[in-house]
Structures are given as structure tokens and as C-alpha cells.
Amino acid sequence: MKNLNYHKLVDITMMILFPRIWICKVTTTHPTTPVETQKKTFPLPLIRAIALLVSFLFSYLTAHPAFGQEPVGQVGNINNFKRFPKVKYDISSYNIEKLSIGQKLPEELWDLDLWLVYPDGHDEVVKLSQFANKKLIIFDFWATWCSPCIASIEEFIASGNISHEDIIFLPVHVDFDYKALPFITERKWDLPCLIGESAFRLQKYFYDQVAAGGVVWIVDGVFKSLSYDNTNNIVLIPNILQGDNVVLDSYSQHPLIITN
Numbered sequence: 001m002k003n004l005n006y007h008k009l010v011d012i013t014m015m016i017l018f019p020r021i022w023i024c025k026v027t028t029t030h031p032t033t034p035v036e037t038q039k040k041t042f043p044l045p046l047i048r049a050i051a052l053l054v055s056f057l058f059s060y061l062t063a064h065p066a067f068g069q070e071p072v073g074q075v076g077n078i079n080n081f082k083r084f085p086k087v088k089y090d091i092s093s094y095n096i097e098k099l100s101i102g103q104k105l106p107e108e109l110w111d112l113d114l115w116l117v118y119p120d121g122h123d124e125v126v127k128l129s130q131f132a133n134k135k136l137i138i139f140d141f142w143a144t145w146c147s148p149c150i151a152s153i154e155e156f157i158a159s160g161n162i163s164h165e166d167i168i169f170l171p172v173h174v175d176f177d178y179k180a181l182p183f184i185t186e187r188k189w190d191l192p193c194l195i196g197e198s199a200f201r202l203q204k205y206f207y208d209q210v211a212a213g214g215v216v217w218i219v220d221g222v223f224k225s226l227s228y229d230n231t232n233n234i235v236l237i238p239n240i241l242q243g244d245n246v247v248l249d250s251y252s253q254h255p256l257i258i259t260n
Helices: 006-017 019-027 034-041 043-063 147-159 177-187 197-204 231-235 237-241
Strands: 113-117 123-127 136-142 167-173 193-195 215-219 222-227
Touching (some): 136 147, 167 197, 177 193
Parallel strands (some): 136 167, 167 193
Antiparallel strands (some): 113 123, 136 215
8 A cells, every 4th residue: 555656546546436437447458549549548637637626525515514504623513603693794874973082981882782602602682781880891802813802801811800890801702703602612711702793883982993902991981991002901900999090001003904
């Protein structure tokens, strides 16, 4: 077997799969006329071309399940298009006025329904007003392909400062819904994640366009900061909880624009 090259293996495989072509090749092994000699050389490239095509199709189908099927992997059957359809949300028609730093959150925003998914696979819909009694609300906008976004969320988690009962920290996923749950499960983020149309509507209160990246800080119901490097702000979380009058860093760096 070691002495057989790739093309020889392809020939043997295709002889088994397509015996008619094999028979044609065998019967023309010892041609008696120049015409038959020409026929002998034709099937071999054809066989190899068919083998490559079959190999490509097999590889593609095994890597890309049919629409609606649930891929089975490390996170089980939670990533499926039936539960999380591939929907591109268009919120351009919504009349939402962008907030400025220092403004209070309007009542219409507090009334927004939030679709939350958890690493264990369950989900729920709650209103933002459910968190109105929190001293500090943090929205971290992210996507699975955005490395700085992921690093930001994991920096918050590693700090240990977001586990206080007077804080709600929400990663806000601004990409196709089906991508979020398998990712947060794999990364073992022990917190809910906001998905769905409400994620995009929420962002419109703070951004000019849909984008991954950036953290919104809400203190006592007031929009205090939109920051991209949160190292200094994270350190100030205990001071915020104590009621100290702190100044949060806020940057104008452009986020990663989502064009798909």
C-alpha cells in the first residue's frame, strides 16, 4: 500500500465505484487499432476529475449541515437555525434619538424587551426596567469575530468587580443570533447575553450605526460613558458602588463597523 501513489489509489477507488468505466478501461488495455488506443487514455483523467468532485462534495456536506439541521459538537444541539433563525434586523425605520453623555435613559428605553440567553441554554425575555434599581448597568457590545470585544468582556469577568448584586453586566451581541449561545458556552461566560432585535435597538440609543466594540456605562439611570479601553474604568467600579463622584474615561475611537 505504501508504494501506491495518490492517482493509483484514486483509480482503484473509482474502479470499485464505477465498474462500467473500469470495464471500458480493461477491455482497451491491449488495443488492436489506433482508435482504441486513443480511447484508452480518455477515461483516466475523467475518473480523476470525478474523484476530485466527489471528494469536494463530501467534504463540503460534512462541514456544512443542511439548513435547519442542528450541528452536534462540544456544545450539543444548541446552535440551530430553528431556535435562532438567521435574521438580519433592520432598525433604520425606528425613530430613536441618540443619547448624549449625561442624559437620563428615557422611559421608552426602560420599557425595552430584552432577549437574554444563558450558557446553560435557557433563555428569557425581560424588560430593561427590571434592572432600574441597579447602581451600575454596563452594556458591552460584541461579536464572535471581534477579538478586542471578547478581550473586553473577559477583562470584566476576570476583574471580579461585576459580581456585585448592585451591578448588571450584559454582553450585547450585534451579529446573527445563532452565533452567540455556542460561543458563550464554549468560553464559559457565566452571565446572560443579550441577542435579537432588542440588541440592535438598544445600541441605536448610543451609536450612530451598528458596530461591534465599545462599552456603555449607566450610573443611577444616567448615561455616563462610552469607552473602548476600560482598564481604568473597571478599577473605579468599587468607587461607583460607594456613591463616589468619579469621572469615567470616555473615548471617541471608532468601533468595528458591521457591514453584513
